[in-house]
Amino acid sequence: MPTLLHVDSSVWPGSASASRTVADAFRKTWEEQHPDGTVIYRDLAVNPVPHLDAVGASAGFADPATHSPEQAAAFAERLKLIEELEQADAVLIGAPMYNFSIPSTLKAWLDQVILMGRTAGETPSAKGTPVTVVASRGGSYAPGTPREPFEYVQNYLRDLLGTMLGLDVDFIVPELTLAHTTPAMSELIPLAEASRTKALEDADARAKELAARFSADAA
Known part of the structure; x- marks a missing residue:
């Protein structure tokens, strides 16, 4: 049976977080x-x-036989995260936009799993694995909007996950999530609701599409 790697990074718990929801x-x-x-x-x-x-970075470029005890411990932790990625048949990442970028905790995870010559390079070890990124944001950074030039989440993750790690990247984007709590955005509440509904529908459809793909592969 297939394995899903699910990574959340929102600081808000449960239903308080659009990306988690x-x-x-x-x-x-x-x-x-x-x-x-x-x-x-x-x-x-x-x-x-x-x-x-x-310590962890230098361990990634050194022969494991030459690792100091500190390097060996740090590299073992990196390998655990890397192997989780490599073992996954599909990956799900919650990536809310914080200050135009991703949470630092998600960046830390990415830095740990990116290892040149293994997960990155000419033959990435997880190449082709489908990854679904829930890229929530408080406003709208869609093409044609005033804040389009500040969209660094999708652009960054598309290049890093897709180009560098060779993953098959798909985005679900619930936006305008601050409309309900920001008086100046109150007129955007209907658009926020529509975006949330579409995101939930897209999540359901994407999960079913991937599930069907793996079921067909197993047949």
Whole structure:
């Protein structure tokens, strides 16, 4: 049965987070389609991974036989995260926009799993794995909007996940999530509701599409 790697990074818990809500909808549908499957879950807000430091970075470029005890420990932690990515048949990432970019906890996870010569380089070890990114944001950064030039989440993750790691990237984008709590955005509440509804529908459809793909592969 297929394995789903689910990574959340919102600082807000449960339904207070748009990215978690939509990712949970995807995961619920996925688990309904694959009740005997495996889900590897990482909540980076609750249990953040270490930011990459000189010890962990240098270990990635050195022969493991030459690792110091500190390098060996740091590299073992990196390998655990890398192997979770490599073992996954599909990946689900909650990536809310904070200050025009992704949460630092998600950046830390990415820095840990990117290893040149293994997950990145000429033959990325997880190449072709489908990854669904729930890229929620408080406003709108869609093409044609005033803030389009500040859209760094999708552009960054498309290049990093798709080009560098070779993953098959798909985005679900619930936007205008601050409309309900920001008086100046109150007139945008209907658009925010429509965006949320579409995001939940897209999550359900994407999970079913991937589930069907893996079912067909197993047949």
